[in-house]
Amino acid sequence: MKELLILGAGTSGTMMANHLKRELSDDEWNISIVDQEEIHYYQPGFLFLPFDTYKPKHVKKSIDKFIPTGVKLIREKIERIDKENDTVILKNDTKLKYDILIIATGTDIAPQEIEGMLCDNWQKNIFDFYTFDGAKKLRNKLREWEGGKLVVHIAEMPIKCPVAPLEFAFLADSYFLDKKMRDKVEITYVTPMSGAFTKPVATKELSYLLDQKNINIVADFNIERVDSENNKIIDYGGEEVEYDLLVTVPTNMGDEMIERSGFGDELNYVPTNKTTLQTKVKENIFAIGDATNIPASKAGSVAHFESEVLTENILRFIKGEDLKEEFDGHANCFIETGHGKALLIDFNYTQEPVKGTFPFSHIGPLSLLKETHMNHMGKLAFRWVYWNMLIKGRHIPFISNAMSEDGKEIEKK
């Protein structure tokens, strides 16, 4: 028997377990998946938790519920990968030999990377919403907060779901309006990028949103430290932004196991071929989702499209065939803009988000780069799609892993 080992039972790892269980022969392959966690979180839901739109029960289910029968789930912490000996060593010293390894250990927040962030005021007036715990505690804070300076902040790129902090700012505007206290809240969006929008078409089409929602922008802000005594963040250039409530997206980093294994970049992401998803570490090691260093967005939709390409490439690798250089960086994301509306963007490595209809040309029913109620319904419906189709590795009808140009208003060069 041969061994296929998956590290991480989050969105990517679970999808791969489901795909490969269907594709690989039970007589030839054992499939195992390692994860120390008990709970599988619906991470897009963390955006809605602080505003009481989703309840905790909407975003958590047991991990094993989604691991297919016949795939062995090993609940243990991963110590490191010994690539020379094709072995993964677990915390309890168990050694797992593999023929093929898939790294799907994702990314997590690392607030300790920013001086002063993990201080006495962490989760008192400094919060993250990228973890279940952080989002829930922020919800409790918002329920009782009486207003002041709300600063929504990105520490550094890359981060998981790059639009989430902007969505947070939009939803905060909506939330405080509904609570009849918008006049008591000043919302400032602080980003290390050159603006809230960085791509030409999105900048042209969407910049009105910030004025409309009265959100201040501080751009090109690379945080050096948090001064929690004086409630301000300070950047390397000496610029300061004061806050009463800081909602930050701290530095995001890959799993420390990657560092212990002796590979990974300065943020512990795995060097990976951006079209084949084979790592540059060793030919029998593949990587998917947030764990890779590829220049695609760190998002569940990206992982979903990657999983279809990676499944095919693993089958090709087993047969000794050339890998398909097929992954194009396709991402498809809803962006909540508040007041029951949302945008939809569909793009890849080379095509920036543009206007149009999705998934059907001229028909929609979803609209690209335009605020509609239908898009918001799509975002809400996506939770069902996630639990029932996406992580089970089922193909989502009419949406191919390669981005389609149909329905998009692409300017011809």
Added chain:
Amino acid sequence: MSELNVELDQEGYLKNLNEWTKDIGETIASQESIEMTDHHWKVVDYLQEQERNEVALSIRKVGKSGVVTIKEFYSLFPKGPLKTSSKIAGIPKPKSCI
């Protein structure tokens, strides 16, 4: 920048790194009020090398490059150093997904 005879995007970034020359870098730098020194050029070399290897750049990565510390990076290219140095190096502006 017609006198340099290279194609720029709307924000003044080179569309094709292969068309970059040191003179072009010098001209863009002077428009940004930056007087180039050896240290500036070392940073530019590093950025171009990363771009050719398709590595996404960040302030952290530049700070860990051994070429420049983050503080030095700020003093060489004040206010938005990655943005300004990218423009001078002829590589695209750092972008997010929208």
